[in-house]
Amino acid sequence: MENNTNLTPVIKTHIATTVTWARYAAVLSFVNLGLAFLQLIVGAIKGNLNIFGTVLSFIISGVITLVMSINLLNYSKYAKSSLDNGDSVHLYQALYHLRTYFIVMGVLFLIIISLLILFVLIAIIAAIVAASH
Secondary structure, three states: OOOOOOOHHHHHHHHHHHHHHHHHHHHHHHHHHHHHHHHHHHHHHOOOOOOOHHHHHHHHHHHHHHHHHHHHHHOOOOOOHHHHHHHHHHHHHHHHHHHHHHHHHHHHHHHHHHHHHHHHHHHHHHHHHHHOE
């Protein structure tokens, strides 16, 4: 293992703080995913009328949550290992997982903003059509 990260004590402190919060956020996301699955099961047992939509929604949000949580957890694991051992390879792996996390988050934001703009345009067009009749 390479032992040449050359990080200042202040940077190490900041990374250590992000490691703690990233692990905390990842664990909470996993718990949230488990609770969502439990809610899906309870809904299916109670005879949810729209079970197909609920399952599809759970699968989509579950995969996104799982990818995000795994990347946060891996960032936390590799960053902590890099701080403990001074290993630049683990620091690289940590930053790779953090980068992936933010790329997925950015794509999700772009999709949400695009859908929001689309819905606003549809609402404006519907209002214009309704006002003209």
